[in-house]
Amino acid sequence: MIDLAAGQTGKRHVENVQAAYLAMTRRKRLYGVVMLAVFVALMASGFRLADDRSAGSFADGIGNIFDFPGEVLREAGEKITLLPALVVKFFPSLLETINIAAASTLLGAMVAVVLSLLATRGLARWPRLIPVVRRLMDVLRAIPEIVIALVLIFVLGSGPVPAMIAIALHTVGALGKLFSEVNENASLKPIEGLHSVGASWSQRMWLGVIPQVAPNYLSYALLRFEINIRASAILGFVGSGGIGYDLKNAFSWGQGRYDEVAAIFLLLFGTIVFFDQLSSHYRNKLTGKA
């Protein structure tokens, strides 16, 4: 009698659990379906809206998508013999673009090292200023380079310097955040040791922290350099020097100078791929991956 009753309650219990589990699974699946439906609706309506607010529609444009590359290729093909000369002609501009990226990465990284040390708990020279430094880096990161560059072009005139300053400022914000994340994992023991022998703050940082974090710093800086090359080409397009500026000139000239467009595309593509491979090779080496 007693055993039977216990079996009955046990069975009922299992049934309850099963029902609750199935209800939960159903609810989860429902949520999943609703989320998916909302997402699909957002994508579809967003696409419709973008289509409406554009000058050309997607349906018309998709047919013409190869027109421009086709024209460029055709013209470049006709003047294929001129291509090496054009590549040589635009090489100094390319060098300027790379120089802008390199100089701004270097300057930005140097400032970012200092700011990141000031923004890391346990290392900061003035712990009360940590939130201030962090907000400063947030703002630097949030302002797109193009905004600073356009304003600086108005003041300093067009040339590589506005682009360099703009990219460097953005780099400070972006690298500062990554560097301070690296700093948080640094061991405090060497710093305490240096402190006990009377080292100043800058000595503690230079001799105690930097050697620990240098490989990670370098790896992030290389990645930034690669991003900054792209940014520097884009800023050239809106008015500061480098290959972007030549591209804009050749492009707005239109038909007749498409061989130059092709040469610049080629140079830009080659440079980006080259530095992409170079930086990923050295980053893997630095962070100890195969």
Next chain:
Amino acid sequence: MAMTDAPIAQRHDAAQALFKRKRLFAGAVPLVVLAYLANVFFAFDIPGLAERARMDNAAILVADSYSYKTHVTRDNRTGDISMAVEGSAKGRYPEGMSPEWVTLSGDDSARIALPQGHEVTIDGDTMRYDVPGYGPITATASRRGIDLTLPTAQAPDWISASNARVNITTRAGRVTVTKARTEVMRYAIGWELFWFTLDSPFYGKSFGELAALVVSGDRIKAGQSNLAAIVGDVWNNQMWRHKDVLWALFETLLMAFLGTMGAAMVALPMAFLSARNFTPLMVVRQAFRRIFDLLRGIDALIWTIVLSRAFGPGPLTGSLAILLTDTGTFGKMFSEALENVDPREIDGVQSTGAKPLQRYRFGVIPQITPILLSQVLYYLESNTRSATVIGAITGGGIGLLLTQAIITQQDWEKVSYYIVLIVLLVVFMDWISGVVRRRLITADDGGT
């Protein structure tokens, strides 16, 4: 003993040599960096920058971003006096309305009070400017030129005068007299007409008065509640174009959203085809990897230019440019994530008799979802910035408005307004993607 001494001495030498090499390297790196920066210093002609820099432009930029000026203009040919904020047609005072510091008397004369006791009187062709501590300045415009009378024999350096043009700049304001027009400018702090333009009945009312109007029943515009009229007047403000600006911000966000999400959706199936553990065929894998490299290597700049030819200016070009570039980036990252999945979970799902598609759905997707979503969210934030840049190149979104405002070289208050909006948008996206990412990561931790 001598046997062990020798290796120690050798090791000592080796260690010393290593130290020396390291010290040399540590000293050489800053030198190389310094040499490079010095090279760039001259390559970019930074010494010549001081000459080319237009500090007066910088002063205009800074002053304009927090202050505005109201022009009182007398056309010296027709004799009409008009007043306008920033001298623009949209900020023109309607007939019968004038700032309280301008007293119009008769058809052709006006008294303009400037701060700090300065006063300008326009009476027909004659302009009289009383500068406290200096004396009255009189300038009369005629067909022959401008006749200037000063209390001192020599013109001070804040007055520049020629036969065709007189320019007086004081701390209280600015006056220019030419044959064509006499113009007085008075400066004030703030962004004028930000909420209501001069033709709106709500112009010049304080927040309390507006709130009272909303609560009380008297309708100012017939057939419209006061709240609707107020919101409508702000929304359709011709000077600041709040409607267009918000639409432009939304377009920028739309580009980032469509581009990022579209790229993720395209890249996911392609990533399966380029991951070692899901695609044993080397040829297919390599082909897809090269596609990713190509998409990434052709920079967003090139994609934008090529696509803008097909789709014209607008958010579509930007969305597709972001989509194509990020398909390459996501494809690479997703396939790396897929190569790191735990095969045991897939085996477990397979042991219950699951078909291949079900194996992917229940064995693989749950493992990579947190990584994928966190990367996608990170890129959504960074693409909001890219969308601004692409908008500036191809014409669309807030980037277009920004470049337009900068090109006019006058609307610096609008430039600052747009910059503030862009920064707020990016910070907001940063914050929201951070919140969602943290949630995903903690949810993941809670599960294990």
